Amino acid sequence: MQNVSTISDIADRIDPVLPSFTNSQLYDLFRDQPELMVVAVVNAQGGVLGLMERHDFNLKMAAEYGRALFGAKSVTTMMDASALTVDVATPLRDFTQASLADRPSELMRGFIVTRDGRYEGVGTTLSIMKAISQDLQDTLTQQRDMMADLIRVSAESQRHQTFLNTIIQTIPAMVLVKGAHDSKIRLINPAGETMLGVTSAEVIGKTSHDIFAPDQAAQFARSDRRALDSAEAVMIEEEAIYNGCGERVVQLKKTVLRTPEGEADAILTLGIDLTEQKHAQAQIAQLAHFDPLTGLANRALYATEIDKALARVQRQGHRIALLCLDLDRFKAVNDSYGHLTGDALLCQVTERLKLCLRKGDFMARMGGDEFAIIQNIDRPEDAQYLAERLIDAVKDPFVVRDARLDIGLSVGIALAPDDGADAHNLLSRADMALYRVKGDGRNGWCYYRAEMDEQLQARVEMERDLKIALAEGQFQLYFQPLLNLDSGDIVSFEALLRWHHPVTGMVSPAVFIPLAEDCGLIGALGEWVLREACRQAAAWPQPWRIAVNISPLQFRHGSLPGLVRKTLKATGLDARRLELEITESVLLADETHNLKVLNQIKGMGVRIAMDDFGTGYSSLSYLRTFPFDKIKIDQSFVRDLPHDRNATSIIRAITEMARSLGVEITAEGVETPAQLDALRAMNCREAQGYLIGRPAPGIEAYAPRKCA
Numbered sequence: 226m227q228n229v230s231t232i233s234d235i236a237d238r239i240d241p242v243l244p245s246f247t248n249s250q251l252y253d254l255f256r257d258q259p260e261l262m263v264v265a266v267v268n269a270q271g272g273v274l275g276l277m278e279r280h281d282f283n284l285k286m287a288a289e290y291g292r293a294l295f296g297a298k299s300v301t302t303m304m305d306a307s308a309l310t311v312d313v314a315t316p317l318r319d320f321t322q323a324s325l326a327d328r329p330s331e332l333m334r335g336f337i338v339t340r341d342g343r344y345e346g347v348g349t350t351l352s353i354m355k356a357i358s359q360d361l362q363d364t365l366t367q368q369r370d371m372m373a374d375l376i377r378v379s380a381e382s383q384r385h386q387t388f389l390n391t392i393i394q395t396i397p398a399m400v401l402v403k404g405a406h407d408s409k410i411r412l413i414n415p416a417g418e419t420m421l422g423v424t425s426a427e428v429i430g431k432t433s434h435d436i437f438a439p440d441q442a443a444q445f446a447r448s449d450r451r452a453l454d455s456a457e458a459v460m461i462e463e464e465a466i467y468n469g470c471g472e473r474v475v476q477l478k479k480t481v482l483r484t485p486e487g488e489a490d491a492i493l494t495l496g497i498d499l500t501e502q503k504h505a506q507a508q509i510a511q512l513a514h515f516d517p518l519t520g521l522a523n524r525a526l527y528a529t530e531i532d533k534a535l536a537r538v539q540r541q542g543h544r545i546a547l548l549c550l551d552l553d554r555f556k557a558v559n560d561s562y563g564h565l566t567g568d569a570l571l572c573q574v575t576e577r578l579k580l581c582l583r584k585g586d587f588m589a590r591m592g593g594d595e596f597a598i599i600q601n602i603d604r605p606e607d608a609q610y611l612a613e614r615l616i617d618a619v620k621d622p623f624v625v626r627d628a629r630l631d632i633g634l635s636v637g638i639a640l641a642p643d644d645g646a647d648a649h650n651l652l653s654r655a656d657m658a659l660y661r662v663k664g665d666g667r668n669g670w671c672y673y674r675a676e677m678d679e680q681l682q683a684r685v686e687m688e689r690d691l692k693i694a695l696a697e698g699q700f701q702l703y704f705q706p707l708l709n710l711d712s713g714d715i716v717s718f719e720a721l722l723r724w725h726h727p728v729t730g731m732v733s734p735a736v737f738i739p740l741a742e743d744c745g746l747i748g749a750l751g752e753w754v755l756r757e758a759c760r761q762a763a764a765w766p767q768p769w770r771i772a773v774n775i776s777p778l779q780f781r782h783g784s785l786p787g788l789v790r791k792t793l794k795a796t797g798l799d800a801r802r803l804e805l806e807i808t809e810s811v812l813l814a815d816e817t818h819n820l821k822v823l824n825q826i827k828g829m830g831v832r833i834a835m836d837d838f839g840t841g842y843s844s845l846s847y848l849r850t851f852p853f854d855k856i857k858i859d860q861s862f863v864r865d866l867p868h869d870r871n872a873t874s875i876i877r878a879i880t881e882m883a884r885s886l887g888v889e890i891t892a893e894g895v896e897t898p899a900q901l902d903a904l905r906a907m908n909c910r911e912a913q914g915y916l917i918g919r920p921a922p923g924i925e926a927y928a929p930r931k932c933a
């Protein structure tokens with residue numbers, strides 16, 4: 226009962242009557258106040274004497290002679306002197322429970338309410354019923370409100386529960402709850418099932434020891450213990466092998482769930498499988514530091530390692546050697562057999578080179594066919610010994626995709642601290658030494674020497690001078706005659722470029738042509754040579770042919786057929802008088818494109834000759850690739866005539882093969898009559914060399930005349 230709590234709340238404060246009040250007066254009172262049910266009779270001090278109850282009183286008064294008998298008498302004659310009295314402070318619930326249980330009939334007659342034993346008011350069953358009814362009403366409303374609240378709270382809690390469940394079920398992280406005391410698993414989500422290789426049904430109610438191998442279970446127990454001993458959540462990264470899941474790297478966050486009293490109740494473990502992430506990180510690190518083809522360290526890692534090695538050199542007085550390695554003829558292999566073969570060759574080379582290294586040596590692939598090694602050495606000679614081992618290792622042919630490949634190795638060496646203590650300097654010095662090996666014919670090794678710096682400097686200066694030379698017209702063409710051995714006529718001239726350096730004098734094309742190729746000037750230089758050669762030849766008194774050397778790089782820059790067409794047109798030279806000399810490297814590089822270019826030029830009527838025949842990698846095979854008009858036998862074979870049997874048989878084989886193919890032959894570098902005789906005997910039809918005529922600035926000396 227919320228509002229009505231004591232009898233006081235339901236007591237009707239009805240004026241009582243004194244004993245002097247007569248029954249007739251009371252009769253009138255009841256008649257005048259129809260709702261008046263009971264009236265108390267009190268003495269002058271307010272003490273309770275009895276209670277008059279309306280129905281009972283009216284019944285008595287209505288009886289035969291009732292009013293006549295009792296009307297004038299005091300109300301005390303008809304009152305209920307033993308009426309129920311109850312103190313005003315009595316809890317209503319107690320009163321109604323007790324009175325309804327013990328004296329329900331009395332309660333029906335009404336009762337007197339007293340305060341300290343004195344009259345306070347009267348009560349009736351009606352007032353009680355009203356109070357109870359009101360109370361019930363209140364309670365019902367209250368209960369309805371409570372029910373609504375309950376329904377709302379329960380719906381909300383249901384929603385929260387569903388929300389949490391959805392998260393737990395779908396979160397891509399393991400959620401695992403274990404009892405803090407019994408270590409039994411209470412909950413595991415699907416991500417946890419996958420991560421641990423178990424099903425929820427298998428593990429709920431079990432401990433790690435029931436499920437996992439002893440080592441793994443012990444690892445779990447240790448990390449749980451750490452969580453229990455810690456006031457905060459603990460983060461753990463560990464390697465683990467769960468049921469049939471292989472080795473994994475996991476990150477676990479363990480939080481102890483406590484009761485409101487602060488006691489550990491459960492351990493919540495959130496787990497993320499980092500295996501893939503670690504794997505990806507490792508792959509990124511691998512790619513960042515290692516060459517994917519050979520698995521060797523790459524240039525970036527090499528730079529780090531060399532810094533470390535140089536720091537050791539400084540701190541501990543060690544010595545190291547830097548070896549720069551470059552494969553010989555690798556480009557030819559790559560261009561002839563394709564990149565797949567080139568890649569496979571690099572892998573095989575790597576394996577052979579690795580076998581030459583000792584503990585502590587470090588090797589990297591710097592790119593292409595370049596490798597570099599950091600070697601810990603005691604004496605400078607140690608580097609030389611390693612270089613020799615490396616060169617020896619690639620000496621035997623490689624067999625790649627059914628092809629037998631011969632390559633070589635050039636090694637440049639710089640020492641620290643002897644040649645410097647700075648990584649950049651040392652590397653460029655080892656490179657200089659390598660460059661020297663290459664220049665000296667490859668397949669060898671060389672230590673850096675101080676004068677190489679000067680040579681490099683000289684090269685830089687020459688590059689600069691070359692640009693100036695082109696702009697200032699310091700070039701000149703020399704012409705060397707070619708003799709027809711049958712007719713004894715000069716039939717052709719080869720244009721040979723000369724550079725008159727204003728300070729150093731004449732510079733050999735053998736020196737500056739490679740430089741022009743390196744620094745990108747060969748295009749402009751070659752264009753000048755072609756134009757100048759055609760211009761001069763067009764003015765010759767005889768229709769001699771003019772042979773012009775074309776660098777392989779001229780095939781890359783711009784349109785060579787366009788240039789030839791334009792030049793012929795501009796100079797008026799008959800296309801049939803022009804012969805372009807190319808070396809086999811033109812066909813080694815970008816064969817399809819270069820063949821197309823050659824065919825276009827040949828289509829204009831220009832002749833194509835293969836220069837330096839016999840020196841290349843597979844000269845013979847190129848004769849099948851393109852219909853050359855002429856083969857020029859390299860002077861290295863002619864030099865050994867007439868006595869060298871090898872040279873003789875090679876030249877004989879070439880001349881015979883050329884005849885069968887219908888290709889003209891020229892022997893280069895003829896210096897002696899004996900060589901000329903030997904060539905004649907071998908049916909060689911054309912010759913060039915100092916014996917016939919040295920390169921000269923003009924052709925005047927060869928104006929119509931016959932030669933022996």
Ligand SMILES: Nc1nc2c(ncn2[C@@H]2O[C@H](COP(=O)(O)O[C@H]3[C@@H](O)[C@H](n4cnc5c(=O)[nH]c(N)nc54)O[C@@H]3COP(=O)(O)O)[C@@H](O)[C@H]2O)c(=O)[nH]1
Binds near residue numbers: 705775894896913915
């Ligand atoms: N791309 C271009 N290359 C050119 C051009 N001009 C020349 N070159 C190439 O430079 C190399 C060196 O040429 P050079 O010093 O002119 O030497 C040539 C002849 O002088 C030399 N030769 C001729 N006869 C003899 C001889 O009897 N003995 C002997 N020791 N040397 C002799 O041979 C060179 C000609 O060689 P080749 O071209 O192979 O016919 C050289 O490779 C030139 O090709 C140019 O304009 N563009």
